[in-house]
Amino acid sequence: MSVNNKPSLSSQKDIPIGTVQQNQLPILAQLQKQNILTSKKTCIKMENEKKNNQKQNSVDENEFPNSKVLLVSVKRTRRFLERTARELLAGGTRYIILSGLGDALPLCVQLQSSLQSKNAAVVVKIETSYSYFNSNYSYTPGLKIYMEKHPDFKGSRISPGYVSFHDKTDGFTPIFDENPNEYICSVNAGDSNLYVGGEGINGAFADLLSSHNQEVDKYEELFKDLLNKAVKEHGEKTDEEIKSVINDNLDKKYPDVKLALCRIRSSLKKGNDFSTGSVFIVTFKKNFPHKKEKNMGMIYVVGPKGKNYSTAEEFLEAVHETAENLMTALCDYNGLVKREEIKHVRMNTCRICLFSGSTYKHANASKLDVAKAILNGLAVGYRHGPSPRLNFTYDENVFKDAWIETTGLQVFNHNDKE
Secondary structure, rough: OOOOOOOOOOHHHOOOOOOOOHHHHHHHHHHHHHHHHHHHHHHHHHHHHHHHHHHHHHHHHHHHOOEEEEEEOOOOOOHHHHHHHHHHHOOOEEEEEEEHHHHHHHHHHHHHHHHHHHHEEEEEEEEEEEEEEOOOOEEEEEEEEEEEEOOOOOOOOOOHHHHHEEOOOOOOOOOOOOOOOOOEEEEEEOOOOOOOOOOHHHHHHHHHHOOOOOOOHHHHHHHHHHHHHHHHHHOOOOOOOOEEEEOOOOOOOOOOOEEEEEEEEEHHHHEEEOOOOEEEEEEEOOHHHHHOOOEEEEEEOOOOOOOOOOOOOHHHHHHHHHHHHHHHHHHHHHHHOOEEEEEEEOEEEEEEEOOOOOOOOOOOHHHHHHHHHHHHHHHHHOOOOOOOOEEEOOOOOOOHHHHHHOOOOOOOOOHHHO
C-alpha cells in the first residue's frame, strides 16, 4: 500500500503574490550583484568614452587651430547646414569639422560633397568611430570630416537673400518708399553733434520729417540724453560687454517718438566723447513719412570723420567698427521685440546709405573702400534670425561692386525683392 506524502491542499499555506520565499533570496542577490557590475561597467565605458572625446578635442585643437565643429543632424536641412558652414568660413574660421552619428552619416557626406564642389572647403582628413550609448547598450557609428577653407573661397556671413541693392535713378535713392510693403527703418548719416538737419542725407531727413509735422529739433536733445545714459551705464565696459539702452517712455517730451535706443562703441571714443560709432534707433509713434505706418523709424549713425585719422587704414577700420555696431544695434532691437520685452513691431528691412563716404571720407580712401568696410563690419555683427534684411542705397554703384568683389555671391536688385 503506497503512502501519498504530498501535503493536501488544505495543509498548504497561501503565499501572497510578490512575496519572496527564503530559497529565492540567493538568486535575487546574485541578480542584483550582476546589475551593479553591469552598471559599473557601463559607467566605466561611458567615462572612458568621455575621456577619449576630451582627448580627441584637445588633439583637434592642436592639429587644427582656428577650427569649429559643425554637428550634423537629420533634424536640420542640408541647406541650413551649408549656410552655417559658409558663414563660419566667411567669419574667419579656417577649419570646419563635420561631425555626425548614425543616421546623420549620409547627410554628413552630402554636405562635404556640396562644400567641396562649390570651392568652399577641401577635405584634409576623415575619421570613423563607434560611440557607446547606454540607452540601448550598443555602439553607434560616427564620422568626422575635417575640411579646410578653399583658397579661392569668397562668401559672407550674411545670406544673399537678405541683401538687396538699389539701381541708379534720376535722383537720390528715396529715404522711404511711398508704398512700403514691410516695416522699414532708414539710416541717416549723422553728425557727432547729434542734430538732424544741415546738408546731405541728414538735411534730407530733416526736410522729409518736418514736412510730415515732426518736431525735428527735438531729436538732438533726445540723442544727447540717450548717449549720456549709455555712457553712464556702459562707458567703462568693453565693446563685448556693452548693451543697448532704451527709452520707451517719451510721450510728453517727444510726442513723435515711440521708442529710442542707443548703442555706443567704446573703442572709437575720443577722450570722453563717445559719439563716434554710436547708433540711435528711433521708431515713430505718429507723423510717419508718406503717411505710411510701415515707414517705422530712423537709424542715426555717427560715422567717423576722415580728418580725425592719420591714415586711410585707421579711418576704414573705424568705419568697419561703426558698421558692426550698427548691425548689433539692429539685432538688439529685433531681439527685444521677439522676447516681448518691448511691445513694438519687428524691423523687417534696414535701408543703409554710405555713411562716412562723402564729406567725411578720408582723402586717401575711395567710396568703394568705405562700402567694403561697411559690408565687412555688418557681416561681423550679423546674427541670422534677429537681423533684418539689408537694402543698400545707390551711390555710384559702390555697394553692389563691393558685395561682388568681397563675396562673389548672387546680387538682388531692390525691385527683385518686392
